[in-house]
Amino acid sequence: MEELYDQYRALLFTLAYQLTGSAADAEDALQDVFLKAYDVHPERLEQPKAYLCKMVTNHCINLQKSARKKREMYVGPWLPEPIRTPEANSVETAVVRRDLLSYGMLVLLERLTPTERAVFVLREALGFDYPEIAELLGKQEANCRKLMSRARSKLEISEEETVAAEAVEMEWVGRFLASLEQGNVDHVMSLLTEDVMLVSDGGGKVRALKRPIQTRDHVARILCMLSQAKLSFEVAPLNGETGIILRSGDETLAAMFIRRRHEKYAGIYMVRNPDKLTRIHEVI
Structure with a gap:
């Protein structure tokens, strides 16, 4: 399990962070998921990436549903927690930036329902295809495509627009x-x-x-x-x-x-x- 943690931690943290907008919640999600994964039968971990992503996504969707009520009482505007990424021009930065949405996009994600947000992040940030997303969320592929279209509409983003983090010179x-x-x-x-x-x-x-x-x-x-x-x-x-x-x-x-x-x-x-x-x- 330690090998799986080392191999997938960066991916799972990026996923959880973009689903919640909170580094603290992302870390908690990873701890919770890996504690549960220790009790999983090895046969269910034949595809560990898909299984762990599914666990993290479900955890964060549930977390977001309860977080919405708390944010109704939040004083003033709510913004995502900023995170420190590797220095510019490093290999690590290129890898991190590839899977990160821009900060401004993270702000806009608050317009989405937890499920719409999950589809959007899995598709636009992490590059999952629709059959994979459908499997992770336990939904029909056509439904996931509709959720994606609805999310883009709420965010006022056309199909041609890119949403990955772009370096500000x-x-x-x-x-x-x-x-x-x-x-x-x-x-x-x-x-x-x-x-x-x-x-x-x-x-x-x-x-x-x-x-x-x-x-x-x-x-x-x-x-x-x-x-x-x-x-x-x-x-x-x-x-x-x-x-x-x-x-x-x-x-x-x-x-x-x-x-x-x-x-x-x-x-x-x-x-x-x-x-x-x-x-x-x-x-x-």
Whole structure:
């Protein structure tokens, strides 16, 4: 069983993380699944990858159903827990990024039901074909195709669009940080799309925006305030992308992701909830 754990841990963690948006829940799912797998008869593990993926998927679907009720009481917007991925340009990064959805896509997955999310992640992130997905979920292949179509519709994604994590060039992150350092509201505003959105997750534990901000002027002013707060910015590989860690001295205050569209910044996601920053320095 230890050999199976070593062989499939990365895959199963990636699956569980993208089904829950939580590294902590993903780790718990893996522990629970492998504890149960110890009692499984060897004949049922002739296809260990499929069996373990099925166990993880079912575990996470059940977890998501109960998590939805908890999130109704969550203070402010809920954002996925950021994870630290290997350094850029490494073989490990290429492997991780291949199976990771973009952070912005993880945010959008909250629109889906747990089963729709499972089909979407298995298909788009991990590359499972529909017969495999049907077997894992115990559904008809045609039903899985319908769930996939429904998921894409809810996410407003066409069949041609790619959803894998794409590297945000260092140049763009540097340009973003340089604009903040200047503290010029008009300049920052000129770099934002008309419908730019700023989302901040504090979980009621630290000061954060209680709702998403989608007024370009307001977003620009909030961003410029960061440059006046004497914070330090560390560019770091997060979620297979180039993320930004905000610090005050040795204290980590937030993890931030930027999303660009048509040569401008279309979205900023800022995770401030301290419970979601505990693994920010641990490579998965």
